[in-house]
Amino acid sequence: MSLPTFHADALCIGFGPAGIALACAIEDAREQGLPLGRLDLRFLEAAADTQWHRELLLDGTDINHHVFRDLVTPRNPRSRFSFAMYLKDKGRMFDFGLLGRPASRHEWSDYVAWVSRQVNARTQFDTPVAEVLPVLRDGQLSAVQVETAQGRFSTRNLVLSCGSAVNVPEAFVPLLGPRVFHTSEFLTRLQAFGSQAPKRWLVLGSGQSASESVLELIARDPGVQVHSVHRGAGFKLTQLGQFPNRVFGPEHVDYFHSLDSQARQRFLDYSRATNYAGIDPDESQKLFSLLYEDSIAGRQRLRSWGYHQVSAVREEAGSYQVTLTDSFSQRNQTITVDAIVLATGYRQYPVPPLLANLQPWLRSGADGGLLIDRDYRIATADDCLVRLWSNGLSERSHGISDSQSFSMMALRAGRIAEALGQPIHAVARTAALSE
Numbered sequence: 001m002s003l004p005t006f007h008a009d010a011l012c013i014g015f016g017p018a019g020i021a022l023a024c025a026i027e028d029a030r031e032q033g034l035p036l037g038r039l040d041l042r043f044l045e046a047a048a049d050t051q052w053h054r055e056l057l058l059d060g061t062d063i064n065h066h067v068f069r070d071l072v073t074p075r076n077p078r079s080r081f082s083f084a085m086y087l088k089d090k091g092r093m094f095d096f097g098l099l100g101r102p103a104s105r106h107e108w109s110d111y112v113a114w115v116s117r118q119v120n121a122r123t124q125f126d127t128p129v130a131e132v133l134p135v136l137r138d139g140q141l142s143a144v145q146v147e148t149a150q151g152r153f154s155t156r157n158l159v160l161s162c163g164s165a166v167n168v169p170e171a172f173v174p175l176l177g178p179r180v181f182h183t184s185e186f187l188t189r190l191q192a193f194g195s196q197a198p199k200r201w202l203v204l205g206s207g208q209s210a211s212e213s214v215l216e217l218i219a220r221d222p223g224v225q226v227h228s229v230h231r232g233a234g235f236k237l238t239q240l241g242q243f244p245n246r247v248f249g250p251e252h253v254d255y256f257h258s259l260d261s262q263a264r265q266r267f268l269d270y271s272r273a274t275n276y277a278g279i280d281p282d283e284s285q286k287l288f289s290l291l292y293e294d295s296i297a298g299r300q301r302l303r304s305w306g307y308h309q310v311s312a313v314r315e316e317a318g319s320y321q322v323t324l325t326d327s328f329s330q331r332n333q334t335i336t337v338d339a340i341v342l343a344t345g346y347r348q349y350p351v352p353p354l355l356a357n358l359q360p361w362l363r364s365g366a367d368g369g370l371l372i373d374r375d376y377r378i379a380t381a382d383d384c385l386v387r388l389w390s391n392g393l394s395e396r397s398h399g400i401s402d403s404q405s406f407s408m409m410a411l412r413a414g415r416i417a418e419a420l421g422q423p424i425h426a427v428a429r430t431a432a433l434s435e
């Protein structure tokens with residue numbers, strides 16, 4: 001049976017926070033009676049519902065951005081989709097003020113889900129997009145066809161809001177499965193073990209998700225032993241100062257976008273310490289206290305391997321032999337574990353895989369990646385009549401705030417919504433680029 005074909009003026013792939021922020025921008029415009037509010041934007045979401053990073057929704061975790069950087073406030077502090085409105089609706093405004101700590105990850109996920117229910121978005125859940133195909137007419141790319149198992153959608157305006165891709169080191173790819181998995185599957189994999197959870201674990205990574213995985217494994221079963229491997233001395237703190245954290249602000253994005261591609265790469269590497277590969281002080285305190293208290297009790301639930309790297313891994317008789325190489329002496333040691341958690345983060349491809357079939361119409365920069373203008377529009381060839389936007393996949397062109405962060409989400413959604421609302425002929429097909 002052939003699949004139905006739907007037409008949409010504009011289509012957004014992904015209804016996570018970035019997609020929801022875009023829906024809010026359009027709904028705000030509708031409520032203000034602005035022309036943008038009439039835009040027919042549909043959303044296709046792979047998941048069955050909205051939950052923010054469900055696989056690491058762990059007790060005791062919190063958010064690492066200010067609650068003003070929610071889905072709308074930096075764009076429109078009057079929006080009814082703000083975190084303040086959520087608190088008001090839930091009757092927690094005063095108690096939240098008394099908390100004296102950031103919102104928990106559970107609360108933030110609840111806020112994101114609350115907005116997704118409030119906002120009048122046309123979202124089709126359970127609809128993963130498999131690929132995006134070109135539609136040619138008179139030798140031009142006249143539309144794209146977005147393929148899903150439920151049907152195909154044709155459109156001339158496409159927004160990618162599908163989030164970053166999981167990063168799995170090559171050596172672990174052939175081993176992926178129930179006992180070797182990325183943190184993006186953490187809770188599902190743990191639940192699948194039931195009462196038969198492994199005892200000997202390796203957690204690879206030095207960032208927030210690694211520290212949370214270590215603490216969760218030990219909290220669930222005090223009988224486990226967890227190996228934690230670090231190139232440096234061990235878990236280190238994320239960059240906390242006010243000045244370095246200004247990289248998440250809009251002025252930084254303007255500055256970053258004005259740089260050439262080599263300077264952007266250098267700046268991105270420099271600013272990564274504010275977000276990646278570091279942990280919060282409270283997590284560091286918990287981990288160090290655990291090591292300390294264990295040394296008093298004469299046990300070692302956590303083995304922290306400072307100055308080491310995994311140099312080889314192989315499966316043998318249902319367990320994993322992992323070779324660790326000392327960063328300075330180059331001496332090798334082998335540990336045996338039953339399961340491996342890859343807390344190895346996320347990555348953004350120079351060209352997102354969903355755009356692979358559109359490659360002939362995509363203009364590329366010096367590094368072979370997409371060219372993306374300040375308003376997040378992807379540059380295309382002159383014979384492309386389709387408009388494409390990157391909503392959260394632009395760290396190469398817009399900097400660290402586009403690498404998995406809420407900081408610019410509301411303002412970015414505002415810019416994309418404004419451009420989407422322009423008639424197709426009113427916006428220059430190939431946007432002005434600084435590269």
Ligand SMILES: Cc1cc2nc3c(=O)[nH]c(=O)nc-3n(C[C@H](O)[C@H](O)[C@H](O)COP(=O)(O)OP(=O)(O)OC[C@H]3O[C@@H](n4cnc5c(N)ncnc54)[C@H](O)[C@@H]3O)c2cc1C
Nearest residue numbers: 014016017018045046063064128129162163392404405406
């Ligand atoms: C554990 C964890 C904690 C974090 N904590 C913070 C924090 O405290 N503060 C902060 O600023 N940032 C944090 N981040 C970064 C976080 O990724 C962003 O804040 C935010 O989730 C990014 O939103 P997004 O919509 O761009 O991407 P995502 O949240 O990844 O959402 C993408 C959506 O697109 C859908 N999708 C993907 N592919 C397809 C497809 N082919 N078809 C249809 N739908 C698809 C997905 O199902 C998902 O719903 C955290 C990240 C993680 C992993």
